[in-house]
Amino acid sequence: MSKIHSLTIMVLSDSVGGTASNVVHAALSQFPNVEYELKNFPFIREQSQLQTVLEKAKKFNAVILHTFVDTMFVDMIESFCFEQDITCIDVINPLIKEVTAQTNTMPQHKPGANHMLDDKYFDRISALEFAVKYDDGKDPKGFLEADIVVLGISRTSKTPLSIYMANQGYKVANLPLMPESSLPDELWQVDEKRIVGLTNEEEMLSNIRRERMISYGMNPETPYSSMERIRREIQFAEDLYNKLNCKIINVSSKSIEETSAIIIDSLNNH
Amino acid sequence: MSKIHSLTIMVLSDSVGGTASNVVHAALSQFPNVEYELKNFPFIREQSQLQTVLEKAKKFNAVILHTFVDTMFVDMIESFCFEQDITCIDVINPLIKEVTAQTNTMPQHKPGANHMLDDKYFDRISALEFAVKYDDGKDPKGFLEADIVVLGISRTSKTPLSIYMANQGYKVANLPLMPESSLPDELWQVDEKRIVGLTNEEEMLSNIRRERMISYGMNPETPYSSMERIRREIQFAEDLYNKLNCKIINVSSKSIEETSAIIIDSLNNH
Numbered sequence: 001m002s003k004i005h006s007l008t009i010m011v012l013s014d015s016v017g018g019t020a021s022n023v024v025h026a027a028l029s030q031f032p033n034v035e036y037e038l039k040n041f042p043f044i045r046e047q048s049q050l051q052t053v054l055e056k057a058k059k060f061n062a063v064i065l066h067t068f069v070d071t072m073f074v075d076m077i078e079s080f081c082f083e084q085d086i087t088c089i090d091v092i093n094p095l096i097k098e099v100t101a102q103t104n105t106m107p108q109h110k111p112g113a114n115h116m117l118d119d120k121y122f123d124r125i126s127a128l129e130f131a132v133k134y135d136d137g138k139d140p141k142g143f144l145e146a147d148i149v150v151l152g153i154s155r156t157s158k159t160p161l162s163i164y165m166a167n168q169g170y171k172v173a174n175l176p177l178m179p180e181s182s183l184p185d186e187l188w189q190v191d192e193k194r195i196v197g198l199t200n201e202e203e204m205l206s207n208i209r210r211e212r213m214i215s216y217g218m219n220p221e222t223p224y225s226s227m228e229r230i231r232r233e234i235q236f237a238e239d240l241y242n243k244l245n246c247k248i249i250n251v252s253s254k255s256i257e258e259t260s261a262i263i264i265d266s267l268n269n270h
Numbered sequence: 271m272s273k274i275h276s277l278t279i280m281v282l283s284d285s286v287g288g289t290a291s292n293v294v295h296a297a298l299s300q301f302p303n304v305e306y307e308l309k310n311f312p313f314i315r316e317q318s319q320l321q322t323v324l325e326k327a328k329k330f331n332a333v334i335l336h337t338f339v340d341t342m343f344v345d346m347i348e349s350f351c352f353e354q355d356i357t358c359i360d361v362i363n364p365l366i367k368e369v370t371a372q373t374n375t376m377p378q379h380k381p382g383a384n385h386m387l388d389d390k391y392f393d394r395i396s397a398l399e400f401a402v403k404y405d406d407g408k409d410p411k412g413f414l415e416a417d418i419v420v421l422g423i424s425r426t427s428k429t430p431l432s433i434y435m436a437n438q439g440y441k442v443a444n445l446p447l448m449p450e451s452s453l454p455d456e457l458w459q460v461d462e463k464r465i466v467g468l469t470n471e472e473e474m475l476s477n478i479r480r481e482r483m484i485s486y487g488m489n490p491e492t493p494y495s496s497m498e499r500i501r502r503e504i505q506f507a508e509d510l511y512n513k514l515n516c517k518i519i520n521v522s523s524k525s526i527e528e529t530s531a532i533i534i535d536s537l538n539n540h
Binding site: 005007015016017018019022023024025026027028029030031032033034036040042043063065067069087089091092093094095096098099102103104105107108109110112113114115116117121124125128129131132135157159160163164166167253254255256257258260261262264265 | 275277285286287288289292293294295296297298299300301302303304306310312313333335337339357359361362363364365366368369372373374375377378379380382383384385386387391394395398399401402405427429430433434436437523524525526527528530531532534535
């Protein structure tokens with residue numbers, strides 16, 4: 001287990017290369033002992049560009065993932081890789097072929113179609129702006145417009161979660177909870193199904209807050225990081241969640257992606 | 271071309287299902303005339319759960335995409351789909367198998383490993399918090415800490431771009447440009463390679479701003495949306511970009527993903 005294997009993975013795309021990069025991150029997370037370099041080659045729109053990149057793949061003995069929608073480019077990669085004995089994985093064409101077959105519809109073969117500036121795109125952009133505008137309880141009027149209202153005490157990842165969900169098109173507002181601060185009236189006007197209360201383990205919060213103090217160059221033993229204080233905050237939050245009858249998520253061992261998937265799953269099943 | 275074909279696509283995952291969902295969006299963007307429903311089934315960790323979901327796939331005659339890391343689940347899906355004549359596409363195992371072969375290392379078969387709360391995760395969370403904190407020129411001290419400083423006049427997608435790049439781990443601060451406002455001193459201390467100036471077409475800005483006024487219930491013909499005003503703003507911004515000698519990107523027909531890929535590509539090639 002001590003030896004670290006190393007690998008070069010190249011993502012080739014006629015657009016951003018995001019889809020294939022995600023596949024690389026997901027697959028390689030299963031190999032904590034393998035060191036890999038992910039080289040992204042976006043916006044390849046000319047055969048000469050592709051040829052240059054393929055030569056690089058040969059030089060690095062790389063594994064190739066690609067997401068070309070022009071079949072000429074796909075053929076060019078496949079024959080090069082076959083000749084040079086390089087592995088190439090086609091990330092989107094298996095599904096494109098299946099959809100073609102099932103619907104008897106031809107794909108448009110349009111590079112960058114995944115990033116079209118359509119209504120859905122602009123809704124997502126608005127949602128991102130919304131999340132920033134209504135972050136941190138800045139304006140409780142946002143609660144009435146939001147798809148989801150996230151509540152939580154300090155250091156429960158309210159902001160990153162709100163933004164992550166905004167990037168998926170949801171309008172999210174969040175409110176930090178403190179036993180001392182009064183709650184905005186708007187909160188009681190929100191449908192409980194749209195409210196999510198975040199909580200965390202005492203121990204975890206204490207560690208996070210102590211580290212935060214240290215990063216500020218302060219003594220970690222502040223009232224902010226004391227167990228008694230944290231217990232009081234958690235209790236206050238959980239009492240409120242019960243009063244609101246909202247969904248409660250303990251984020252202690254969850255990433256924002258996981259918390260987000262739980263929230264969306266619960267919204268869809270209501 | 272008038273007939274709309276419809277299709278159900280199911281994403282099955284032991285984790286969030288984000289990787290496969292991205293593949294679905296990318297592939298289906300090639301079929302503007304195909305209406306599809308994407309049903310996401312995240313966090314499948316029991317065989318009985320999987321069995322229930324597979325029965326649903328049969329009922330909907332769905333195409334399945336999956337990202338299971340436990341081979342028993344993969345086998346279960348594949349034999350079910352073979353028997354029932356359902357198409358299933360394995361999104362991450364082709365690459366997992368290739369990495370196993372090339373590095374002679376076994377994958378850990380750990381669901382959710384892609385969402386480990388490791389240093390990289392917390393760096394990304396910090397970057398998201400950074401982007402919100404230093405959005406809209408709120409505190410120019412952020413420029414000195416940022417990996418990338420984004421400049422732009424109103425409605426050039428500074429905020430969504432900053433957040434999108436933060437989600438990839440970059441610390442991004444942004445500053446809105448207005449001919450009237452003075453520039454913070456910190457701007458001149460930033461390495462020009464880390465500054466990006468956004469610009470846009472006059473026509474496009476005028477339309478966006480007029481629509482913004484209409485959405486506010488105001489007369490669209492304001493100084494804010496007048497061509498003369500917009501021309502002056504663009505000129506002011508471009509003069510500044512030339513003075514700073516920074517990279518300039520015209521975002522008029524680019525999504526934030528595309529703009530982001532251009533910025534990262536240019537950073538990597540410096």
